[in-house]
Amino acid sequence: MEGIHLLGEWYGCPEDMPEMLRAEPLRTLCVKAVESAGLTIVGDRFHQFEPQGVTGAVILAESHLAIHTWPEIGSVTIDVYVCNYTTDNTKKAEALFQALEARFQPEHARFQAIRRGGRDG
Numbered sequence: 382m383e384g385i386h387l388l389g390e391w392y393g394c395p396e397d398m399p400e401m402l403r404a405e406p407l408r409t410l411c412v413k414a415v416e417s418a419g420l421t422i423v424g425d426r427f428h429q430f431e432p433q434g435v436t437g438a439v440i441l442a443e444s445h446l447a448i449h450t451w452p453e454i455g456s457v458t459i460d461v462y463v464c465n466y467t468t469d470n471t472k473k474a475e476a477l478f479q480a481l482e483a484r485f486q487p488e489h490a491r492f493q494a495i496r497r498g499g500r501d502g
Contacts, residue, residue, distance in 0.1 A: 382498035384444065384464035385471045387478045391457040393488025400484065401452040404429040404437065410484060411439050411446060418477040420463065420470070443470050446477065457485050462497070 399406035404427040415422055420441050427437035433453065439446040447460040461478050463470040482490065 386495040387461040388493040389459040390491040391487030394485045414480040
């Protein structure tokens with residue numbers, strides 16, 4: 382159960398970038414970023430809101446990526462969790478998070494990293 386959970390809130394992102402507005406460009410970006418980070422995709426689901434905005438999830442063998450866009454206010458929230466059951470995936474999670482943050486170019490960001498799991502006793 383041990384793992385790392387990375388949480389981000391990004392503000393001041395470009396409001397007109399395709400990944401902020403539409404599901405398919407965001408899905409493409411997320412899938413490529415996950416693959417580049419060396420994580421394993423087992424499924425994904427992205428929902429298009431009207432007139433704009435997206436919520437999406439990529440389910441990983443290692444856990445998940447969840448992302449939500451609010452183009453009307455230039456904001457994105459992101460949640461990357463990976464378990465480290467048989468190997469330490471922390472660097473892969475960090476690479477995924479950083480790649481997405483670089484694409485969205487927030488003017489301001491909030492970040493939390495939570496270590497999860499561990500053995501009792």
